[in-house]
Amino acid sequence: MSAQAQPSRMDGTISVVPTGAALGADIVGYDMRQPPTEEQLAVIEQAWADHLVLRFRGNPGLTGEQLIRFSSALGPLDKRPVKGSLRGGTNDLPLEINVISNIVVDGKPIGGLGAGEAEWHSDMTYKDVPPKASCLYSLEIPPSGGGTSFVNMYKAYDDLPPELKRRVEGLRCVHDASINSTGELREGYVAVNDPRQTIGAIHSVVKVHPVTGRKCLFLGRRRNAYLVGLPLEESEALLDTLWAHATRPEARWTQVWQVGDAILWDNRCTMHQRDAFDSASRRLMYRTQIGERLAA
Ligand code: OGA
Numbered sequence: 001m002s003a004q005a006q007p008s009r010m011d012g013t014i015s016v017v018p019t020g021a022a023l024g025a026d027i028v029g030y031d032m033r034q035p036p037t038e039e040q041l042a043v044i045e046q047a048w049a050d051h052l053v054l055r056f057r058g059n060p061g062l063t064g065e066q067l068i069r070f071s072s073a074l075g076p077l078d079k080r081p082v083k084g085s086l087r088g089g090t091n092d093l094p095l096e097i098n099v100i101s102n103i104v105v106d107g108k109p110i111g112g113l114g115a116g117e118a119e120w121h122s123d124m125t126y127k128d129v130p131p132k133a134s135c136l137y138s139l140e141i142p143p144s145g146g147g148t149s150f151v152n153m154y155k156a157y158d159d160l161p162p163e164l165k166r167r168v169e170g171l172r173c174v175h176d177a178s179i180n181s182t183g184e185l186r187e188g189y190v191a192v193n194d195p196r197q198t199i200g201a202i203h204s205v206v207k208v209h210p211v212t213g214r215k216c217l218f219l220g221r222r223r224n225a226y227l228v229g230l231p232l233e234e235s236e237a238l239l240d241t242l243w244a245h246a247t248r249p250e251a252r253w254t255q256v257w258q259v260g261d262a263i264l265w266d267n268r269c270t271m272h273q274r275d276a277f278d279s280a281s282r283r284l285m286y287r288t289q290i291g292e293r294l295a296a
């Protein structure tokens with residue numbers, strides 16, 4: 001453990017310090033107010049491929065523009081839907097910034113996800129091409145709770161018993177579009193009671209990461225998931241097994257937030273979960289979402 005707590009790689013100004021858990025590393029010595037240099041970006045991208053989730057600690061007071069400039073070094077940014085317009089002064093933020101917050105202004109939340117638990121998920125896997133990454137930056141945090149945990153989905157695949165590896169190879173899963181990670185029904189969807197009726201993208205259960213070439217499990221979210229072509233009970237039982245395996249404590253790392261932390265996660269090979277916190281306290285995060293660079 002102590003060997004892993006040392007910087008694993010130095011590049012003059014920035015270094016990579018692994019958490020020692022199944023995933024995650026700190027990038028130390030990089031000032032997020034500046035766009036990364038080519039050398040810094042190379043270190044960041046390599047560390048990201050190796051550790052899946054990166055933390056940039058000690059960057060208080062970042063503006064939305066600075067977060068956008070950093071994030072867009074990693075790929076094209078998605079924009080928030082205009083119809084879900086932000087409130088409480090956050091409407092002035094660029095469209096590349098999404099607000100995650102429980103703060104209520106004039107009776108309306110200024111951002112998404114509230115104060116409840118957000119169940120294990122990868123983001124927007126109900127789309128055929130889900131985002132490759134998100135960067136979440138903390139401006140205000142509650143005194144306790146509201147931590148964000150991540151699991152390593154390469155490890156989920158690698159650690160499967162051989163017969164389960166064989167069983168999941170070639171299986172495809174429907175990823176439900178109707179419910180978000182806090183369990184709310186999305187606008188325009190009807191509640192699904194039978195997973196065989198689930199509407200959403202269909203993805204292979206085993207995916208090959210486009211950058212690392214490594215295999216990972218790709219589960220998305222548990223609710224209403226269905227393994228295409230299997231009897232319902234068989235699909236439910238196998239999914240329960242895979243989910244319990246993927247979210248084992250030894251595959252996790254938990255981010256305990258400080259103001260001025262930014263967390264960059266790879267949405268293709270990790271899942272995340274957010275703990276509930278006291279709704280009387282305030283949590284305010286800016287979030288960017290990075291899409292895949294699609295071939296022209
Ligand atoms: C998200 C998300 C977790 C958190 O932004 O996609 O799941 O800790 N957030 O707010």
Ligand code: MN
Pocket residue numbers: 121122123181272
């Ligand atoms: Mn999420």
